[in-house]
Amino acid sequence: MPADRVAPTIVDVARAAGVSKSLVSLAIRGDAGVSDATRTRILAVADDLGYRSNVLARGLARGRTQVIGVLVSDLSNPYHADVVAGIESRAEHAGLGTVIGHGRSQPEVLAVRLDQMLDLGVDGVIVVSAMLPAEALDAAATRRPLVMVGRPFEQPRRVSVVRNHDERGAAFALDHLLGLGHRRIVHLASSRRAAATARRHAYGEAMTRADLPATTLWTDEGGTAAMLAAAQTPEGPTACFAGNDRTAATLLHDALDAGLDVPDGLSIVGYDDAQIARQVRPGLTTVAQPREAIGREAARLLLSRIDGDRDTVEVTLEPSLIVRGTTSAPC
Amino acid sequence: MPADRVAPTIVDVARAAGVSKSLVSLAIRGDAGVSDATRTRILAVADDLGYRSNVLARGLARGRTQVIGVLVSDLSNPYHADVVAGIESRAEHAGLGTVIGHGRSQPEVLAVRLDQMLDLGVDGVIVVSAMLPAEALDAAATRRPLVMVGRPFEQPRRVSVVRNHDERGAAFALDHLLGLGHRRIVHLASSRRAAATARRHAYGEAMTRADLPATTLWTDEGGTAAMLAAAQTPEGPTACFAGNDRTAATLLHDALDAGLDVPDGLSIVGYDDAQIARQVRPGLTTVAQPREAIGREAARLLLSRIDGDRDTVEVTLEPSLIVRGTTSAPC
DNA sequence: AGGGCCGACTGGAGCGTTCCAGTACCGTTG
DNA sequence: CAACGGTACTGGAACGCTCCAGTCGGCCCT
Numbered sequence: 126m127p128a129d130r131v132a133p134t135i136v137d138v139a140r141a142a143g144v145s146k147s148l149v150s151l152a153i154r155g156d157a158g159v160s161d162a163t164r165t166r167i168l169a170v171a172d173d174l175g176y177r178s179n180v181l182a183r184g185l186a187r188g189r190t191q192v193i194g195v196l197v198s199d200l201s202n203p204y205h206a207d208v209v210a211g212i213e214s215r216a217e218h219a220g221l222g223t224v225i226g227h228g229r230s231q232p233e234v235l236a237v238r239l240d241q242m243l244d245l246g247v248d249g250v251i252v253v254s255a256m257l258p259a260e261a262l263d264a265a266a267t268r269r270p271l272v273m274v275g276r277p278f279e280q281p282r283r284v285s286v287v288r289n290h291d292e293r294g295a296a297f298a299l300d301h302l303l304g305l306g307h308r309r310i311v312h313l314a315s316s317r318r319a320a321a322t323a324r325r326h327a328y329g330e331a332m333t334r335a336d337l338p339a340t341t342l343w344t345d346e347g348g349t350a351a352m353l354a355a356a357q358t359p360e361g362p363t364a365c366f367a368g369n370d371r372t373a374a375t376l377l378h379d380a381l382d383a384g385l386d387v388p389d390g391l392s393i394v395g396y397d398d399a400q401i402a403r404q405v406r407p408g409l410t411t412v413a414q415p416r417e418a419i420g421r422e423a424a425r426l427l428l429s430r431i432d433g434d435r436d437t438v439e440v441t442l443e444p445s446l447i448v449r450g451t452t453s454a455p456c
Numbered sequence: 457m458p459a460d461r462v463a464p465t466i467v468d469v470a471r472a473a474g475v476s477k478s479l480v481s482l483a484i485r486g487d488a489g490v491s492d493a494t495r496t497r498i499l500a501v502a503d504d505l506g507y508r509s510n511v512l513a514r515g516l517a518r519g520r521t522q523v524i525g526v527l528v529s530d531l532s533n534p535y536h537a538d539v540v541a542g543i544e545s546r547a548e549h550a551g552l553g554t555v556i557g558h559g560r561s562q563p564e565v566l567a568v569r570l571d572q573m574l575d576l577g578v579d580g581v582i583v584v585s586a587m588l589p590a591e592a593l594d595a596a597a598t599r600r601p602l603v604m605v606g607r608p609f610e611q612p613r614r615v616s617v618v619r620n621h622d623e624r625g626a627a628f629a630l631d632h633l634l635g636l637g638h639r640r641i642v643h644l645a646s647s648r649r650a651a652a653t654a655r656r657h658a659y660g661e662a663m664t665r666a667d668l669p670a671t672t673l674w675t676d677e678g679g680t681a682a683m684l685a686a687a688q689t690p691e692g693p694t695a696c697f698a699g700n701d702r703t704a705a706t707l708l709h710d711a712l713d714a715g716l717d718v719p720d721g722l723s724i725v726g727y728d729d730a731q732i733a734r735q736v737r738p739g740l741t742t743v744a745q746p747r748e749a750i751g752r753e754a755a756r757l758l759l760s761r762i763d764g765d766r767d768t769v770e771v772t773l774e775p776s777l778i779v780r781g782t783t784s785a786p787c
Numbered sequence: 788a789g790g791g792c793c794g795a796c797t798g799g800a801g802c803g804t805t806c807c808a809g810t811a812c813c814g815t816t817g
Numbered sequence: 818c819a820a821c822g823g824t825a826c827t828g829g830a831a832c833g834c835t836c837c838a839g840t841c842g843g844c845c846c847t
Contacts, residue, residue, distance in 0.1 A: 144826075144827085145826065145827045145828070146827090146828095147826075147827060147828075147829095148825085148826060148827075151826090158824070158825065158826085159825075159826085160824085160825065160826090163825080163826085182832090184832095185831095185832050185833065185834085186831075186832055187832085188832080
């Protein structure tokens with residue numbers, strides 16, 4: 126294909142093959158009702174000319190582009206990357222393309238990107254971000270099917286949700302610590318969003334069930350320092366369940382700096398199995414979300430919505446505990 | 457806008473405003489030649505009806521979609537995220553949308569995504585990945601303007617390139633070490649790709665210029681261990697210039713494990729200012745690429761190509777040295 | 788007063804598809 | 818042998834927009 130020649134259209138193929146454009150269209154889409162001989166001839170000619178069907182024109186005529194959009198709030202978050210990989214593999218399997226919109230963790234940018242993707246004609250959208258208000262999600266959902274990954278900020282209507290079971294994950298973490306023999310376990314929280322809140326509640330319930338007092342400290346109120354000071358007293362906590370890995374990693378650094386031994390002086394469990402959990406030393410014991418599975422499930426739900434299913438559902442997937450080096454029996 | 461009503465078109469707006477669809481089109485695109493009174497009336501009506509211009513139809517009619525595509529090989533790489541942010545800010549400034557295609561570090565997936573984005577009708581593509589063969593890039597470049605970020609695997613024709621000045625960055629690192637008084641400086645290499653090779657050569661030249669012997673060790677040949685063993689002898693190296701931060705971080709871990717003091721027993725400099733450079737302790741001294749600037753520059757080049765500029769150029773941007781805790785004067 | 792010009796606006800063709808209502812031809816059947 | 822049904826194929830309308838060639842007044846100039 127020489128440079129800069131205008132791309133061949135279906136009519137060029139039709140003319141070259143000596144048939145009508147309608148027949149070329151049918152042949153290319155693999156429709157029945159085209160004789161085998163004609164089909165192979167048409168396909169050969171199309172290939173020969175370097176013909177590529179124009180998605181814009183097809184989208185205009187059919188109202189479908191065979192492309193789904195994925196809106197992520199933070200590209201550099203490996204959690205998002207894994208979810209996206211799951212989405213892509215499922216979409217690809219169904220013969221759909223995927224484009225990604227990047228919101229740079231800014232709600233306004235996120236909203237703009239969402240609109241842009243819908244304008245571009247995607248058949249549906251998966252939102253991997255908890256930063257968008259319910260009204261923006263609902264507005265988008267009136268245009269195209271929409272599935273959201275993670276706990277929504279507020280519960281939108283008309284939107285399916287896929288997320289990990291935060292309560293269960295927190296319970297895993299607490300069972301692990303309790304099983305090791307810890308009794309004085311503190312929760313270090315750093316966010317008041319939905320997922321963090323669920324984890325915090327589950328912590329409280331696990332402690333209550335074990336007949337132990339629950340204490341939550343907040344990082345934005347100096348909780349990390351308070352936690353460390355307490356841990357160095359004889360009656361202080363022997364373990365900490367942090368709301369996420371970043372919080373846990375910071376605590377770990379500060380603890381080591383303060384001369385505390387981890388895990389022997391203080392056990393730490395995080396949540397998310399973020400990249401940092403593998404990079405700190407000792408490696409962080411944490412709760413892992415089934416990220417790719419979450420992505421695949423989200424794509425599955427979206428595809429069924431695109432195929433006309435009108436129900437919006439909520440799916441929770443099971444997380445799992447990953448034991449690394451920051452937990453041991455209290456001494 | 458009640459749910460599921462079909463989206464209003466330009467004709468609906470025209471009818472409601474009592475003008476022709478052509479005039480609506482002109483008014484909406486801000487074309488001159490529409491009286492102010494009529495324009496405001498049309499815009500009000502459009503807004504009222506919740507009209508959104510159909511990008512597919514516009515793209516079909518104009519041959520332009522006002523959207524550019526960004527192809528990245530690895531979403532979870534923060535370097536890529538920063539470059540993308542730079543691209544987006546420049547594109548947004550020019551009124552263009554951005555969609556991202558994700559290649560999951562697999563050349564075949566990358567190629568498929570590239571085709572898909574072109575099919576979708578993007579006006580141009582920026583490739584942030586060195587994994588695509590020159591022929592795939594050239595093929596894509598015959599369809600739309602294409603700019604690539606980073607050193608191409610092989611040099612494609614018809615493609616503009618934006619990258620950091622690896623030679624200069626390596627020279628910064630070496631100047632820093634030499635300035636501190638180091639004389640026995642080893643290079644630890646882990647890749648034979650273009651950027652790594654440029655850094656290696658620049659290391660060699662800097663050493664030659666300082667009249668010192670150059671030694672390159674390869675990680676895939678046990679270079680890290682050899683490096684550490686040598687560093688513990690009296691006449692061994694006092695500093696190491698690593699080809700990238702991942703290699704440097706591994707060396708740092710292993711050095712600390714082996715009981716070597718960093719920086720006093722061994723100084724280490726990395727390259728890239730990856731996330732990990734900030735996470736290790738002590739923080740890694742490294743060379744930072746101007747990532748956002750690279751993205752903005754790539755977008756600028758692409759926009760000018762889209763506007764009809766036919767020249768393909770190659771732009772190198774200046775990196776900078778970031779001094780953290782892994783370098784000090786030799787003792 | 789007539790011609791020319793300019794600003795505001797219109798109608799229709801065209802972009803590359805899909806979809807629908809046909810047509811032509813063939814073999815089967817009563 | 819005419820009616821019928823089915824298969825293979827065709828032509829044109831439609832999708833929602835842009836673009837181009839006009840039309841229509843009103844104003845200025847000579």
